[in-house]
Amino acid sequence: MSQEAFESVVSAHHGEIFRYLQRVIGHAGDADDLSQETFLRAYRAYGSLPGEANLRAWLFAIATNLAKNHFRSETRRRRAYGEMRASMRETVETAPEAELVSRETGALVEGVVRRLPLKQRLAFTQRKIHGLDYEAIGRSLSCSAETARAHVFQAVRKIRQALDGHGLLPEEPER
């Protein structure tokens, strides 16, 4: 493997993987650590990667696996929720008034996403934020593409339910 080749992998994908982990972990420091570990692991295995492999999906799979391991610790999970709530308050309180409504909805969606069961959260973030296909998501979660799709749909249902009453839509007039 050449140094230049892996340099280009880092250049192309580090930002996205970092962002993905930040979304699913909720704690910037931990997300940074895990994104580092993702690329260090990738570097170790890069030489054995088949030429036709989907590099991006492979990196997401490594990052997802690390995120799953990370959340096996209940303490970390609690800390992540705490930080997420604090960050939501800060976001809403300091935003200019004009942006408040849309940012509030976005922050609420993020908040709901972070409270989703882990597999739903990982599947939803990969699909809806990063646009991966269900095959790739299934591989990263060790399940079928169908199951990955079911996780995403379940997540969307829960987000809708959770946002009910937060003015997603204007009230319809009585008929």
Place this chain on the structure above:
Amino acid sequence: MSEKPAVCVRIEDDLLAAAMGEAASSAAKRVERHLTTCVSCRREFQEYRAVDGAVTTLRKEPPPVGSLTQSRERLETRLADLRNRLLIYRIFPSSLGHILIARSELGISLVEYLERGTSLRASRLSHEPSVETVEGGADLEAIYRELLEYLEGRRRRLDWPLDLRLARSDFQRTVLQATAEIPYGAVIPYAGIAQEVGKASATRAVAQALRWNPLPIVIPCHRVIGSSGALTGYAGSKIDIKQRLLSVEGVPTAKKAGVLGITPQTMYILYPGDREYCLPTCPSLHTRRPSPLTRFASREDAESVGLSPCTACRPDLHPISH
């Protein structure tokens, strides 16, 4: 709370898929028809669309630049450290036993005869605190195939990029570099290498440096022999492997008085610094200062490195018959 009508329950999944833009066209049409008649599903559909829209805004949100830059810088530092330490290895069977081949990003760094097992635990790598190892590397397969060709006598050179960082000292590195220059089918005494590296009296140190050659076969320490012509040591006590490697190259060996050595009378001779090779009986050799000689198994081996036949003893006219 009123129950959802059965028709709405049945269409629930398609409705969600359609709202997310993932429904097949037949399902999307079915949903479209249903929405024209069902107010509550229409609202549900619009809510899903609104969720999808909110997610789209999240997707567009750029990452915080500062933390991303810092993370990238930290990653570059850690990758540079890993690059320095990482060795990719594989263990292969061969006619000489199991052989471990390891490479770094710079080149092949270890070829090791495994004596005590067939796993990494039997390797010196397991005791090298400065390296991190990972098994794999499809490219090592190609290296292994070339090695097999070499051991079968179908290849004369192993032109691999080498990484000598596993050498124990600068002196050993210098000795290895000098040894790498010994041509195929030739042998030279330890004293010859000592002279080559500018430390004529360091014969024992040269032998010790070659004993720990991290790249046997590739750096052909099997072509370095005792001044008497005895094969002496090889990678510890693997003198039988040394004999096999020499015989692959056509170097004649025999046991004399219980000692395994080359048969000097059947090899061509190169005096240090000469460009002509001689017969062992060449009269010019008797008039010169004794010096460690390089010996060639064949005229072809000598001539393949640009040497010419001696004009005094004319090995071209009187070749040694084997």
